[in-house]
Amino acid sequence: MALSFFAKEKKGILTRCRDDYATKMRLRYNPYYHAMESQQGTTVKLDGREMIMLSSNDYLGLSFHPKVIEAGRDALLKWGTSTTGARPSNGSRAFHLRLEEKLAAFFGREACHVHAAGYLSCLSSVASFAQKGDVIYADKNIHSCLWDGIRLSMATVERFSHNRPDDLRSVIAATSSAAPKMLVIEGVYSMEGHIARMRELIDIADANSVFSVVDDAHGFGVLGRQGRGTVDHFGLNDRVDVICGSLSKSLASTGGFIAASRDVIEYLRSNSRQTIFSAAISPAQAACAETALEIMQTEPQHHERLWANTKKYRAMLKGLGLDLWGSETPAVPIVLGSKERVYLFWRALMEKGVFTVMSIAPAVPAGKDLIRTAISAMHTDEQLEKIAEAMAYAVKRL
Numbered sequence: 001m002a003l004s005f006f007a008k009e010k011k012g013i014l015t016r017c018r019d020d021y022a023t024k025m026r027l028r029y030n031p032y033y034h035a036m037e038s039q040q041g042t043t044v045k046l047d048g049r050e051m052i053m054l055s056s057n058d059y060l061g062l063s064f065h066p067k068v069i070e071a072g073r074d075a076l077l078k079w080g081t082s083t084t085g086a087r088p089s090n091g092s093r094a095f096h097l098r099l100e101e102k103l104a105a106f107f108g109r110e111a112c113h114v115h116a117a118g119y120l121s122c123l124s125s126v127a128s129f130a131q132k133g134d135v136i137y138a139d140k141n142i143h144s145c146l147w148d149g150i151r152l153s154m155a156t157v158e159r160f161s162h163n164r165p166d167d168l169r170s171v172i173a174a175t176s177s178a179a180p181k182m183l184v185i186e187g188v189y190s191m192e193g194h195i196a197r198m199r200e201l202i203d204i205a206d207a208n209s210v211f212s213v214v215d216d217a218h219g220f221g222v223l224g225r226q227g228r229g230t231v232d233h234f235g236l237n238d239r240v241d242v243i244c245g246s247l248s249k250s251l252a253s254t255g256g257f258i259a260a261s262r263d264v265i266e267y268l269r270s271n272s273r274q275t276i277f278s279a280a281i282s283p284a285q286a287a288c289a290e291t292a293l294e295i296m297q298t299e300p301q302h303h304e305r306l307w308a309n310t311k312k313y314r315a316m317l318k319g320l321g322l323d324l325w326g327s328e329t330p331a332v333p334i335v336l337g338s339k340e341r342v343y344l345f346w347r348a349l350m351e352k353g354v355f356t357v358m359s360i361a362p363a364v365p366a367g368k369d370l371i372r373t374a375i376s377a378m379h380t381d382e383q384l385e386k387i388a389e390a391m392a393y394a395v396k397r398l
């Protein structure tokens with residue numbers, strides 16, 4: 001009888017959890033999982049202290065917009081808290097279709113599908129369309145959700161150097177095959193703030209019959225006409241096959257989307273496990289996203305303010321001699337090159353009341369250990385001045 005009393009070996013997985021080095025370090029230095037006690041726009045309270053949030057992805061600053069809040073509240077009253085089901089079964093509602101139609105129209109696509117998380121949308125943009133025997137060409141620096149999609153697809157993966165069309169061309173030439181092929185890139189790289197060299201990359205993809213997937217989580221709301229994103233910024237709307245992304249950044253909600261041709265979206269609805277076996281986005285989150293999308297098109301001041309703040313912020317950091325990894329967007333990394341320097345810098349900013357997030361290898365390439373910061377349209381001039389003082393202080397602490 002296999003009573004636990006007689007078990008000789010310890011459970012391997014419990015031992016792994018207890019002895020994990022990353023977890024031990026995290027608990028010792030406490031850099032992550034800080035739970036704010038309150039928030040009002042870009043001001044948060046942590047351990048009883050007011051701090052400026054400099055790491056959220058609320059680019060347009062719509063998370064406290066009165067119309068967005070009202071839409072969420074109205075949806076709760078009208079539809080309840082959750083659909084408690086997946087879209088193909090009991091979870092589809094009229095508001096899902098409305099949001100999908102509006103997103104599709106905004107991106108100039110025939111159709112769109114929304115999920116409860118951007119992670120699901122982006123993962124399934126790869127995993128639902130590529131399969132064993134296919135070849136996927138992936139930029140080395142793509143987000144984890146895309147790597148997970150690649151793994152799940154079981155396709156062969158060929159990596160090319162980050163944002164290097166010449167390398168993509170060579171990799172395709174070296175691996176020529178008659179199998180269906182897919183290109184996976186981001187529009188704006190979340191960690192680096194780089195804009196994809198999309199025109200050249202898509203030219204190469206099209207010339208080689210490669211289906212293209214662009215994760216534009218950080219370009220949506222930031223680039224293109226009224227924030228239509230990186231694909232629109234380059235005028236490639238009729239050439240990129242799939243645009244996916246998140247509703248949790250510029251749209252100040254949670255959830256994700258995939259926009260494409262009708263054939264592609266209907267195929268997704270029949271074949272994507274993430275779509276078929278996961279509950280639909282909740283009424284309040286869908287309503288917040290829908291209203292934020294309307295605001296993007298009717299209140300240009302948020303977009304203008306975002307870019308004015310970004311320019312000011314970047315100039316200030318450059319004035320301090322900091323390495324911004326060539327960021328061109330409101331996602332601005334401060335590259336410090338080692339985890340020790342990152343920790344010192346992060347601590348100094350915390351001391352001065354500025355909240356940021358550390359990102360160290362292997363989450364970033366070795367030697368690129370960084371502090372990830374992101375500017376919002378909601379940052380005030382006064383906050384930008386305080387941030388400048390904190391940055392100058394942190395530089396001296398290195």
Ligand SMILES: Cc1ncc(COP(=O)(O)O)c(C=O)c1O
Nearest residue numbers: 117118119122143190217246248
């Ligand atoms: C590039 C990229 N894609 C997808 C996601 C996933 O989005 P979500 O947080 O909405 O699940 C993120 C979020 O960090 C991201 O940065």
